[in-house]
Amino acid sequence: xxxxxxxxxxxxxxxxxxxxxxxxxxxxxxxxxxELLEAGARVLARDLAAPEEVPGFHRASMDGFAVRAADxxxxxxxxxxxxxxxxxxxxxxxxxxxxxxxxxxxIATGGMxxxxxxxxxxxxxxxxxxxxxxxxxxxxxxxENVLHPGEDVKAxxxxxxxxxxxxxxxxxxxAALGVSRVQVxxxxxxxxxSSGDEIVPLTEKPxxxxxxxxxxxxxxxxxxxxxxxxxxxxxxxxxxxxxxxVLAESLKEADLxxxxxxxxxxxxxxxxxxxxxxxxAEILVHxxxxxxxxxxxxxxxxxxxxxxxxxxxASAAVVMQVLGRPLLERLAGExxxxxxxxxxxxxxxSRNLAGATGRxxxxxxxxxxxxxxxxxxxxxxxxxxxxPLVKSEGLVIIPLGVEGLFREEPVTVQLF
Amino acid sequence: xxxxxxxxxxxxxxxxxxxxxxxxxxxxxxxxxxELLEAGARVLARDLAAPEEVPGFHRASMDGFAVRAADxxxxxxxxxxxxxxxxxxxxxxxxxxxxxxxxxxxIATGGMxxxxxxxxxxxxxxxxxxxxxxxxxxxxxxxENVLHPGEDVKAxxxxxxxxxxxxxxxxxxxAALGVSRVQVxxxxxxxxxSSGDEIVPLTEKPxxxxxxxxxxxxxxxxxxxxxxxxxxxxxxxxxxxxxxxVLAESLKEADLxxxxxxxxxxxxxxxxxxxxxxxxAEILVHxxxxxxxxxxxxxxxxxxxxxxxxxxxASAAVVMQVLGRPLLERLAGExxxxxxxxxxxxxxxSRNLAGATGRxxxxxxxxxxxxxxxxxxxxxxxxxxxxPLVKSEGLVIIPLGVEGLFREEPVTVQLF
Numbered sequence: 001x002x003x004x005x006x007x008x009x010x011x012x013x014x015x016x017x018x019x020x021x022x023x024x025x026x027x028x029x030x031x032x033x034x035e036l037l038e039a040g041a042r043v044l045a046r047d048l049a050a051p052e053e054v055p056g057f058h059r060a061s062m063d064g065f066a067v068r069a070a071d072x073x074x075x076x077x078x079x080x081x082x083x084x085x086x087x088x089x090x091x092x093x094x095x096x097x098x099x100x101x102x103x104x105x106x107i108a109t110g111g112m113x114x115x116x117x118x119x120x121x122x123x124x125x126x127x128x129x130x131x132x133x134x135x136x137x138x139x140x141x142x143x144e145n146v147l148h149p150g151e152d153v154k155a156x157x158x159x160x161x162x163x164x165x166x167x168x169x170x171x172x173x174x175a176a177l178g179v180s181r182v183q184v185x186x187x188x189x190x191x192x193x194s195s196g197d198e199i200v201p202l203t204e205k206p207x208x209x210x211x212x213x214x215x216x217x218x219x220x221x222x223x224x225x226x227x228x229x230x231x232x233x234x235x236x237x238x239x240x241x242x243x244x245x246v247l248a249e250s251l252k253e254a255d256l257x258x259x260x261x262x263x264x265x266x267x268x269x270x271x272x273x274x275x276x277x278x279x280x281a282e283i284l285v286h287x288x289x290x291x292x293x294x295x296x297x298x299x300x301x302x303x304x305x306x307x308x309x310x311x312x313x314a315s316a317a318v319v320m321q322v323l324g325r326p327l328l329e330r331l332a333g334e335x336x337x338x339x340x341x342x343x344x345x346x347x348x349x350s351r352n353l354a355g356a357t358g359r360x361x362x363x364x365x366x367x368x369x370x371x372x373x374x375x376x377x378x379x380x381x382x383x384x385x386x387x388p389l390v391k392s393e394g395l396v397i398i399p400l401g402v403e404g405l406f407r408e409e410p411v412t413v414q415l416f
Numbered sequence: 417x418x419x420x421x422x423x424x425x426x427x428x429x430x431x432x433x434x435x436x437x438x439x440x441x442x443x444x445x446x447x448x449x450x451e452l453l454e455a456g457a458r459v460l461a462r463d464l465a466a467p468e469e470v471p472g473f474h475r476a477s478m479d480g481f482a483v484r485a486a487d488x489x490x491x492x493x494x495x496x497x498x499x500x501x502x503x504x505x506x507x508x509x510x511x512x513x514x515x516x517x518x519x520x521x522x523i524a525t526g527g528m529x530x531x532x533x534x535x536x537x538x539x540x541x542x543x544x545x546x547x548x549x550x551x552x553x554x555x556x557x558x559x560e561n562v563l564h565p566g567e568d569v570k571a572x573x574x575x576x577x578x579x580x581x582x583x584x585x586x587x588x589x590x591a592a593l594g595v596s597r598v599q600v601x602x603x604x605x606x607x608x609x610s611s612g613d614e615i616v617p618l619t620e621k622p623x624x625x626x627x628x629x630x631x632x633x634x635x636x637x638x639x640x641x642x643x644x645x646x647x648x649x650x651x652x653x654x655x656x657x658x659x660x661x662v663l664a665e666s667l668k669e670a671d672l673x674x675x676x677x678x679x680x681x682x683x684x685x686x687x688x689x690x691x692x693x694x695x696x697a698e699i700l701v702h703x704x705x706x707x708x709x710x711x712x713x714x715x716x717x718x719x720x721x722x723x724x725x726x727x728x729x730a731s732a733a734v735v736m737q738v739l740g741r742p743l744l745e746r747l748a749g750e751x752x753x754x755x756x757x758x759x760x761x762x763x764x765x766s767r768n769l770a771g772a773t774g775r776x777x778x779x780x781x782x783x784x785x786x787x788x789x790x791x792x793x794x795x796x797x798x799x800x801x802x803x804p805l806v807k808s809e810g811l812v813i814i815p816l817g818v819e820g821l822f823r824e825e826p827v828t829v830q831l832f
Contacts, residue, residue: 036618036633037633037636037637037646037648040636040637040640040641041637041640041641054802055627055800056622056624056627057624057625059627059800061798061800063681090613091612091613091614091654091683092612092613092614092615092623092625092626093623093625094623094624094625095625108681108682108683109681109727109728109800110612110614110627110727110800111614111625112624112625123681147798147800147801151801152800152801152802152803153802153803159806167637167832168633168634168635168637168638168641168733168736168832169634169729169733169802169805169806169832170806171633171634171637172630172631172633172634172637172729172733172802172805173630173802173803173805173806174633175618175628175629175630175632175633175634176627176628176630176729176802177628178618178619178621178628180618180619196507196508196526197506197507197508198507198508198526198527199508202452202591202594202596203594203596205594206472207508207509207510208472208473208510208528209473209508209509209510209511209527209528210508211471211472211475211526211592212591212592212593212594213591214588214589214591214592215588216591217452217453217584217587217588217590217591218584218585218587218588218591219584220453220456221453221456221457221582221583221584221587221588222584224456224457225456225457225584230453232453238507265479265524265525265539266524267507267524311525311526312525313585313588313592317584317585317588320584342761342831344761345758345760345761346762382477382563384471384475384477384525384526384563384568385563385567385568386470386568386569386585386588386589386592387568387569387589389585389588389589390575390585390586390589415758416583416584416585
């Protein structure tokens with residue numbers, strides 16, 4: 001039954017690090033310009049410098065009175081200083097006047113400091129006398145309770161480097177600077193295919209011996225979660241011509257092809273052959289030293305990446321998490337990667353775990369808090385099953401060359 | 417300048433827990449039915465039970481040969497058992513025949529086990545002889561390398577409770593079960609308003625004394641990140657009638673109103689008065705014992721929540737994180753909350769930190785990995801500034817009643 005694929009022999013299992021290092025050959029997708037609000041969670045295409053300074057003027061950061069700080073020196077509750085209230089700063093306008101020696105102007109948070117004044121006394125430390133005199137019970141230092149021009153951002157300062165994914169606070173800062181449109185990388189378009197004679201569409205009642213296409217939905221949802229635009233290309237039978245045709249069709253629009261292969265060796269070999277015969281195709285990886293996920297394929301088809309995922313849903317999910325996601329980030333141009341501690345938690349393993357010889361082992365775990373201690377309970381089961389994956393919250397890695405992990409050992413859990 | 421708002425006196429600062437406990441009075445938003453692929457990251461409206469079992473038949477989980485396990489007993493590399501290869505299971509079809517004693521059928525992963533067989537011998541442990549005889553070098557137990565009907569999911573089993581947010585693997589399982597449409601809660605519609613005479617729209621060059629509307633973008637992006645649908649309602653001046661009109665208008669469509677108030681006491685009091693005078697309005701909270709974020713308001717306007725955020729962007733961001741997000745989750749019907757360890761990391765504080773008397777203190781921190789140890793560096797600065805927020809990766813809480821935290825103390829960082 002297995003086809004003869006001569007190049008097969010030239011491949012040995014690659015480590016995860018080796019696969020990741022190959023991603024640099026794929027170029028990030030193109031650039032688009034978006035309204036600021038639409039740019040949330042998108043990746044900057046170019047360094048972004050501040051077009052102006054923020055704040056643009058001296059602003060009060062507290063409700064109170066604008067004064068000359070020196071006039072408040074030495075003030076105590078027992079021996080207050082007395083100033084004359086001479087004006088009030090209107091919100092959103094430049095004050096029409098100057099604070100002279102011995103004078104105070106009423107000012108609200110965000111108000112513009114009048115000329116002459118160099119500090120704001122908080123209202124809590126003052127008392128207004130019926131004759132318009134202000135009692136100041138505490139001294140302020142020059143500059144106190146005042147935001148200075150450029151204190152938040154200096155004009156010309158590089159705010160964000162290209163490759164940075166914008167967070168809500170980043171949008172806030174850009175809005176403050178009047179940046180209403182930003183150039184970001186567009187979302188990678190991802191063709192999602194499933195292959196296998198035994199696979200039927202979601203809406204079909206499978207005949208005996210057949211199963212519904214679970215992988216396409218699992219994979220497409222992961223693509224979307226990681227910022228890609230999935231397009232379901234349907235199910236391809238284990239047929240060389242059909243596979244080649246749908247791969248060629250997918251390449252027209254997609255930036256990345258994800259095909260979850262037939263689960264049998266024969267079906268996988270057929271898929272590999274169809275890939276190899278596409279124009280400008282190069283198989284880069286055929287087999288990765290991870291468990292689950294060994295039968296993973298990476299190809300470069302005329303500059304576009306194709307990731308062949310294992311047929312077992314649980315294996316496909318793990319490969320998407322550990323290899324698919326970094327590939328999507330690469331295409332999305334994300335170079336300021338999420339910090340390594342993001343998306344992970346520390347826990348203790350609740351039982352001994354044996355590793356897979358010669359492979360990095362990804363073990364599904366469920367997290368459980370017990371007396372203030374976080375435990376990772378391995379959820380075992382064949383990778384043909386979906387429910388163990390559904391019951392898990394993340395993955396624990398048993399590194400290459402490690403025989404296993406012991407009960408109570410601290411582990412890092414990569415959350416789904 | 418301050419208006420007299422009599423009810424003000426009746427309010428004392430509420431703790432964060434007290435505010436959160438009030439959210440149960442607000443009803444989750446309505447239900448909609450979606451195609452499975454669109455339901456990713458959405459919240460289930462009802463418990464979901466399995467309409468059928470998965471797998472629906474005995475499936476091979478490995479490539480190899482379907483056999484009667486008993487026929488393999490005692491096989492070793494030195495003393496193999498010999499079986500007769502009598503057939504091959506076609507992918508996606510029921511095998512036309514039965515495995516008799518002493519017989520074997522070729523089968524690929526995912527293939528349907530023929531009658532008679534109760535196990536699969538992995539191809540690695542076999543050898544095909546030229547005469548069609550199979551050499552089996554290792555015994556299999558009954559059921560080995562076979563997925564059993566209902567092993568993944570039993571028919572009628574409750575898979576997911578109402579209130580669960582669907583993850584990619586959950587969609588995969590639903591697809592396997594043929595669930596093509598699901599009932600989910602619709603995304604909460606959120607009106608986002610900014611108030612203040614000093615605020616100008618993003619696209620306008622602010623006159624001296626004025627600033628651009630940073631909060632609306634920051635808040636809207638946070639709403640979107642947490643599954644809500646933000647709608648920018650624009651900037652309202654510090655004017656009672658205008659405020660009341662735009663609030664009334666917002667209530668027509670929105671499930672939640674977020675208004676980031678003027679930063680001055682006067683502006684806040686005006687906003688409070690406009691809220692109070694809406695039909696069926698009740699101010700539930702006016703002031704929260706957190707820093708930053710004290711001037712936060714929560715109101716119930718005819719059953720809909722209104723959250724009044726502080727005017728300072730950094731304060732608004734923190735209030736959105738600690739109070740706005742749980743409110744959005746409540747409206748979105750999410751009852752299976754993200755695990756408490758989700759979105760947090762453990763780190764060590766890099767300097768002493770003093771707390772805020774009588775308030776829970778949220779300190780922005782930047783994370784730094786140094787010799788394998790994760791440090792949280794406090795990013796200090798007045799809450800009127802945006803850049804400290806932009807430079808931070810999360811928040812450390814100094815709990816109520818704690819005077820401060822010491823350098824090197826382990827802390828939990830809630831990531832943005």
